[in-house]
């Protein structure tokens with residue numbers, strides 16, 4: 001994979017500086033200086049999903065090139081890599097970090113951001129080239145160009161690539177939390193925004209199939225998910241507490257950030273810098289509740305409804321009670337399997353341009 005990435009980097013680099021080490025694909029020396037120049041030019045890797053937002057991301061990316069160069073090329077070597085399919089962004093990210101990238105920038109929607117975040121981890125641990133003693137780490141960046149682009153709403157950022165480039169050029173970094181979904185077979189899945197299960201998990205599964213309709217995909221996904229939906233009794237264990245039975249659960253949302261589904265403020269107290277996750281449990285929510293209380297989902301006031309239960313947690317485990325059909329689980333809008341699962345937080349585990 002390293003070789004594959006190297007080939008793509010050579011093909012796609014916007015700016016190539018002289019390579020110092022034949023073993024590395026990024027032009028780094030240990031001090032971070034490039035090409036013998038005293039100025040510490042940084043290596044930024046841009047991971048672009050050309051198919052994001054029904055192909056709009058690829059087109060927007062081309063249009064923004066002159067501004068990107070103007071803002072960043074003086075201080076950065078910019079390496080552009082396009083994804084070829086689902087989860088390629090995570091592989092590119094892992095390779096880039098191991099090759100010494102100073103930043104990996106996701107260009108696309110929340111799905112692409114999620115895959116890049118997943119590339120920052122492997123086997124439950126951060127991927128890193130540098131030890132903690134060096135004080136160096138690879139930063140995460142985001143140029144939002146997706147359908148929903150919900151993550152940026154928590155920070156009050158606009159869905160504007162120029163503003164995002166300015167943020168990256170300014171270079172202010174902040175440590176943020178990352179959520180983990182574990183308990184399935186294989187690697188844990190990491191989330192930066194919101195994970196959810198049952199009705200909402202199923203809605204995300206179907207919404208991803210209707211992306212060609214833009215933001216309406218969330219409405220169509222929800223309508224499809226309601227078809228055949230039944231509330232379920234689930235067993236829940238919060239942090240080190242005991243297992244408890246929760247009856248007639250419609251959906252559970254677990255937020256590291258506040259918004260999902262194209263702008264619903266679903267976990268309104270969640271913050272990626274809080275060190276915990278906000279869990280919102282909906283019990284016996286009928287289709288007409290969602291219809292008549294839709295405005296509350298968008299402004300966050302649904303949490304004061306009598307059948308909505310809210311809690312801040314470090315970790316929560318959820319399992320089915322009895323034998324029922326698969327309960328869907330999604331993280332950052334991507335289907336990741338079925339219950340049982342554990343959701344937990346890794347506080348301050350990523351550095352991000354903010």
Ligand SMILES: Nc1ncnc2c1ncn2[C@@H]1O[C@H](COP(=O)(O)OP(=O)(O)OP(=O)(O)O)[C@@H](O)[C@H]1O
Pocket residue numbers: 049050051052053054083084085086087088107108109110111112113145146147148149150211333334
């Ligand atoms: N080259 C590719 N071809 C097809 N699909 C891809 C490719 N690269 C990435 N993907 C998939 O596209 C999915 C959606 O991408 P992305 O999140 O960028 O856009 P979006 O779905 O329009 O935006 P949002 O997630 O904000 O609603 C990702 O989950 C990813 O797996």
